Amino acid sequence: MEAIEALVKTLLERPGGETSLVMGRVLSPKPLRVLAEGNAQDAESLLRSDGVEPRDLKVGDRVALWPIENRQRYVILTRVVSL
Numbered sequence: 113m114e115a116i117e118a119l120v121k122t123l124l125e126r127p128g129g130e131t132s133l134v135m136g137r138v139l140s141p142k143p144l145r146v147l148a149e150g151n152a153q154d155a156e157s158l159l160r161s162d163g164v165e166p167r168d169l170k171v172g173d174r175v176a177l178w179p180i181e182n183r184q185r186y187v188i189l190t191r192v193v194s195l
Contacts, residue, residue, distance in 0.1 A: 132178070133176055133177065133178055133189070134148060134149055134176075134177045134179060134186075135174055135175070135176065135177070135192065136148040136153075136174070136175045136176075136177045136186065136188070137172060137173070137174055137175070138169045138170065138171055138172060138173040138174075138175060139152060139171065140171060141166055141167065141169045141170060141171065142166065142167070143155055144158060144166045144169070146158060146175060146177070146186070146188070148177050148179075148186050149179075149183065153185075153186055157184065157185045157186065158185070158186055158187075158188060159180075159185065159186070159187045159188070160187065160188040161187065161188065161189050161190065163190070164188050164189070164190060164191065168191075169191065173191050174191070174192040174193075175188050175189070175190065175191055175192060176188075176189045176190050176191075176192050177189065
């Protein structure tokens with residue numbers, strides 16, 4: 113639980129009022145390409161959480177992304193679905 117609390121704290125305390133999380137859309141699962149903030153990101157600029165498997169993603173899937181390294185790379189946290 114401490115790790116989750118630390119992650120939430122990190123996400124909420126971004127300097128400069130930057131958005132902590134952004135939504136992305138899968139353009140291609142193989143090779144992995146994701147549209148993030150209007151720019152196509154390929155596998156070199158993407159990381160993923162342990163529970164996200166690129167083979168399980170489909171074109172058009174929405175994903176929650178955490179921008180890092182001055183928004184040059186993104187961590188795919190999870191796939192986002194409607195209720």
